[in-house]
Amino acid sequence: MQLRNISLSLGGKIVLQPIDWKLTQGECWAILGANASGKSSLARVLSGALQAHGAIEDRPERVQWVSLESQQALYEEELYRDESDLLNEIDEGRSVRQLLVETAPWSALHDELCTSLKLTHLLDRGYRRLSSGEGRRTLLACALLQKPDLLILDEPFEGLDHDSYEQLHQALNTLVMQGQWLVLVVNQTAHIIDQCQRIALMDEGRLIYQGPRPPDLDAVWQQLDRHQQELPELPPRSPEFQLPAWPKDKPLLRFVDAFVQYGDTFQFRDFNWQFKPGEHTRIQGPNGSGKSTLLGLITGDHPQCYRNNLEILGFRRGSGESIWDIKKHIGYVSGSLHRDYRASASALTVVISGLTDSIGIYTEIGEQEKSLGLAWLDILGMVEQANTPFRSLSMGQQQLLLVARALIKQPPLIIMDEPTEGLDDFNRFYVLKLVEKLITVSGTTLLLVSHRQDETLSCISRSLSFVPDERDDVRYSIKQIVH
Structure with a gap:
């Protein structure tokens, strides 16, 4: 497949500058770039989802593109x-089995594929519960x-726990060895599989390099870091969002025998926990173990929060x-918030909506x-995008805005569920x-969900770990560890 003088403008902005690029069937390429570098736009042009100026010769007939955007x-x-209203129960969406069968007869x-991608135990689960x-x-x-x-995978490793990450690496390496023509779109060098050369x-x-994987790729990549400067000063805090005269030994959160139950099975149960100011805590566990569910009990976004004995901020x-x-004292960012932020809003509006905890203003x-x-x-280097529609920005830029939305109040409690998902290495560590x-300036207490081992902040002194439970009717137990 040959790209000749490919260029692209969206909304009056140049997204891709003239590109010439040749891809040979059976090769594995990685398109590596920082957030908003144009890599996902180039992938969409390759897939045929975007029409660009220039010519693409010999594009294969069957091209599949899997991305954060297609997941959304x-x-x-x-x-x-x-159909929740018709069913008189929560509609969790089509099951994994239905989606697979609708794609092709079993x-x-x-x-x-269910074995290699670890989907067998999820076959009867609704997509919206995944x-x-x-x-x-x-x-x-x-x-x-x-x-x-041709298979194009845009950020396939985002949001995966360690075991799923390793399994997908292995599965993709095997696909390439079997002759699959593959293009990976990644924003971290660690996400480039071994068979991708x-x-x-x-x-x-701009396409500033194309060719064999250079031995000094990490050094070349680091040269693109635009966050070398010191962090700027934070804006003043508003007293409106603070907790007046809160004792240090009084829990921000208190759980008594907490549980979440689906049918006859408990996701977790008998969870007792007190979370006090300054006890910065990381929540960890495999995909689907219930980490985001636990956060939903805190924020009130999970319907079973009212069946539980919970005390939130008193x-x-x-x-x-x-x-x-409750919410005026909490800053919150999560993948579910990102999925649900579908209001028509500018970048500036999204950030300001953190003051009212609304989706849009x-x-x-x-x-x-x-x-x-x-x-x-x-602070995020995005003033120029202030009036840009949220949904027209890259997924990484959208994530940065949602992080700013969570921080704008500088509240006493910040809950961050995979806050760096979709961010390149540079923005990830900057965030x-x-x-x-x-935390240092405002005295904020952090509750962090992250799968990445290199995202353990020095301030974190405790962890909650989801581990498989030996009881037949309980999937996971939650263990607290003090470091």
């Missing part, structure tokens, strides 16, 4: 098909069932408290709020440094 599209399709290939990593593996299986000539390096819409859940009584924005939002955009600075 399927999630929104399942929301559109929601065959030995289905069994093989974790982001489980959803990613499901989409990959659907793509492979169509036996593509050809690199296309993107920077600001309020007993279900005692007549308002949602705002439905009242007039005052000058003080606008100034604060712009200050946080400046972590920003969070550490906020």
